[in-house]
Amino acid sequence: MFTIYVYVLDTLADWELGHVISELNSGRFFKKGAQHVSLKMVSYSREPIHTMGGLTIVPDCLINDIVVSKTSMLLLPGADTWNDPKHVAVIEKASEFLTLGAAVCAICGATAALANFGLLDQRPHTSNGPGFLEMVSPDYNGQSFYIDKPSVAENNLITASCTGALLWTKHIIEYLDVFQSDTLESWYKYFSTGEPQYFFALMQTLPSEKG
Known part of the structure; x- marks a missing residue:
């Protein structure tokens, strides 16, 4: 079973997590025999956080509770508060994930947090457009590894721009291998x-209840 740790922090960009957490939590399009996925909201404290859209999220666990393993994944959403020093601990945890070969998935402002820690200097990645990471992360040295696409999946690092949430979700689902390939393509x-024809194509890929 995969455990997906979703880091939550104030001003979290709601839309960036919408597709991925709803599909992984519901499992509505999972292929037959796909392993169950457990989502845990994790933060630096037990206090509720407030998203950019005004939602209140109560964390399930703390950063120290994260189990770093090949069957764990860390999701880091965008937010306006990544510069707060209290978030350094989860970036250190992200470094542990990457070193072990476990997956880290960062989008928007979270990519800047990884860049500040030097975690993008030697790994293919993307962010909010060329020049963004240089602007917000003075110590960033990963220019030669930057790929100007909405989302980039390279081994166990999956990054995306603030407008790349859908492709980011596709890459994450592909990494977890919980959809059939034709289901994932039709879903995307x-x-x-x-286009409605892709909805009907999606439905046709799902396992039969009678099976």
Whole structure:
């Protein structure tokens, strides 16, 4: 069973997590035999956090409770508060994940937090456009590894821009291998285009209840 640790912090960008946590939590499009996925909201304290959209989230656990293993994944959403020193502990944990070969998935402002810690200097990655990381992370030295795409998946690091949440979700689901490949392709095409034929194609890929 995969444990997905979702780091929550004040001003969290709600839309960046919408697709990924809803699909992993519901399992509605999981393939037959896919392992159960456990989502845990983790933070630096037990106090509720308030998202950019005004939602209140009560963390399930603390950073020290994170178990770093190949069956764990760390999701780091964007937020306006990543510069607060209290978030350094989770970036240190992200470093442990990457060193072990466990997955770290960062989007928007969280990529800047990784860049500040030097974790993008030798790994292919993306962020909010060329020049963004240089602007917000003076010690960033990963320019030669920057790829100008909405989301980049390279081994156990999956990064995205603030507008790349859908592709980021696709990469994460692909990494976890919980969808059939045709389900994932139809899912992505439907949500990225809104064309109804992809919805029906998606439905046709799902395992039969009678099976």
